Amino acid sequence: MSEIHVKEYSTISSDINAESADNIIRDTHSVCPKCMQDIDAIIIERSQKVYLRKECKGHGRFEILISNNAQEYKQLQDCYFYFNSNNLVQSEYYLNASTKCNMNCPICYLRYCQKIDEFPIKRVSQASRFHKINRFTFSHGEPTQVSSLFAMVNILKDSGKMVNMHTNGIKIADYAYAAKLKSSGIDHVSIQFDGFDDEIYMGLRGQKVKANKLKAIENLKVLSIPITLNVTIAKGVNETQVGKIFDYALKEYFIKDISFITYSEYATTKENMDKYIMPDDLINIIDEYTQGAISRRDIILFQKVFYAYCSVIKKRKCFYYYHYMVVRTPKGYVAISEFVDLEKFSRKLEKIKQQKKALNFFIFLWMLSCCLKLKSLKLGALGFKEFFKGGFPRRPIKLLTLTFASICDPYKYDRSIADHCGQGIITDTDMHESYGSYLIEQMKKAENRI
Ligand SMILES: [Zn+2]
Numbered sequence: 353m354s355e356i357h358v359k360e361y362s363t364i365s366s367d368i369n370a371e372s373a374d375n376i377i378r379d380t381h382s383v384c385p386k387c388m389q390d391i392d393a394i395i396i397e398r399s400q401k402v403y404l405r406k407e408c409k410g411h412g413r414f415e416i417l418i419s420n421n422a423q424e425y426k427q428l429q430d431c432y433f434y435f436n437s438n439n440l441v442q443s444e445y446y447l448n449a450s451t452k453c454n455m456n457c458p459i460c461y462l463r464y465c466q467k468i469d470e471f472p473i474k475r476v477s478q479a480s481r482f483h484k485i486n487r488f489t490f491s492h493g494e495p496t497q498v499s500s501l502f503a504m505v506n507i508l509k510d511s512g513k514m515v516n517m518h519t520n521g522i523k524i525a526d527y528a529y530a531a532k533l534k535s536s537g538i539d540h541v542s543i544q545f546d547g548f549d550d551e552i553y554m555g556l557r558g559q560k561v562k563a564n565k566l567k568a569i570e571n572l573k574v575l576s577i578p579i580t581l582n583v584t585i586a587k588g589v590n591e592t593q594v595g596k597i598f599d600y601a602l603k604e605y606f607i608k609d610i611s612f613i614t615y616s617e618y619a620t621t622k623e624n625m626d627k628y629i630m631p632d633d634l635i636n637i638i639d640e641y642t643q644g645a646i647s648r649r650d651i652i653l654f655q656k657v658f659y660a661y662c663s664v665i666k667k668r669k670c671f672y673y674y675h676y677m678v679v680r681t682p683k684g685y686v687a688i689s690e691f692v693d694l695e696k697f698s699r700k701l702e703k704i705k706q707q708k709k710a711l712n713f714f715i716f717l718w719m720l721s722c723c724l725k726l727k728s729l730k731l732g733a734l735g736f737k738e739f740f741k742g743g744f745p746r747r748p749i750k751l752l753t754l755t756f757a758s759i760c761d762p763y764k765y766d767r768s769i770a771d772h773c774g775q776g777i778i779t780d781t782d783m784h785e786s787y788g789s790y791l792i793e794q795m796k797k798a799e800n801r802i
Pocket residue numbers: 384385386387388389408409410411412
């Protein structure tokens with residue numbers, strides 16, 4: 353954990369593959385974080401760790417640590433690319449309704465993005481008619497700054513879509529506003545929540561907003577709107593909040609999931625690169641905090657099952673979004689590894705891969721039934737429906753999903769992964785299948801990127 357995550361070499365080698373101690377895992381494409389030119393990149397293994405390395409002719413070589421365990425990384429990516437080899441249709445899109453915001457977080461990417469004042473409402477009507485999209489999330493800017501938000505939610509709900517929004521929660525702390533949102537029909541709210549200490553908000557968000565966040569959560573709870581906590585984790589700033597937030601969410605049944613998202617760097621100055629952290633590190637933190645009840649091993653095994661599951665339901669999925677699930681109990685929680693033999697499931701998937709067989713939903717269900725443990729009987733059919741249904745159940749539920757994720761930035765951008773991005777984005781003029789690549793395109797266009 354103490355390793356410096358980014359190295360910049362002063363001498364420029366003519367060959368990025370030059371170091372013989374390194375084993376190349378795969379080729380990909382990225383950008384130079386300084387001039388944003390497209391450049392080749394390689395994923396390499398060195399001393400059991402994995403790095404993304406790239407070199408710009410003008411700005412030298414960049415190397416970033418992306419995993420602490422090369423063996424796991426290779427197994428996971430092989431599984432990912434095998435089961436995600438088909439070009440799956442993007443079914444989830446962000447709606448970039450506005451880039452306005454009522455906060456000015458120092459870590460935000462918005463300052464580098466093209467400004468959108470307000471989304472034309474007819475654009476939402478058009479989007480609502482795209483049959484292949486079943487879930488929309490108002491995101492990218494702060495949706496509560498858009499005067500037509502309620503009307504837009506209404507249009508999408510009338511078309512039978514699931515509607516979520518990402519918010520800093522400032523406006524939601526006003527009960528009357530939250531109640532209007534509920535009336536508009538919104539299914540779910542993902543609220544930015546970085547911990548229980550105002551010093552953290554001062555560092556990451558530029559103001560003390562803990563009380564607002566807690567009030568917003570309370571309002572959503574009273575209104576029975578399911579919640580995701582979007583937690584940005586920056587190294588040396590708030591890793592210690594991971595366990596506290598997990599304990600808090602366990603007791604609040606209306607919190608459907610916690611997305612721990614790693615700090616991203618969008619500036620070229622690299623002054624904050626000491627805050628850089630990867631999902632890989634977050635998994636170690638939860639393993640340590642829960643004393644192995646949610647173990648790193650089980651999280652890695654669960655990804656393989658999840659990649660396979662996404663392929664059979666034809667859902668695109670980001671490689672760097674790790675999920676895990678626990679069931680709340682009166683005394684705490686039980687992890688999904690207590691219900692499903694993840695080792696056995698992983699071996700079965702490995703066999704399918706080795707034999708180059710295809711997987712479909714029925715084979716997946718059959719494999720699952722072979723891997724259930726006795727304890728799963730307690731869950732019953734209804735419990736398993738929750739595990740695999742997805743969506744946004746309106747009632748408080750026992751299931752809590754944990755997500756450990758990273759978002760593309762110019763340092764870690766890996767186009768082979770971004771091409772499979774689990775989210776697209778619709779702007780006032782365009783539609784993009786990969787949100788990750790859209791973000792990078794925005795950085796390229798930014799004239800005053802510093
Ligand atoms: Zn460059």
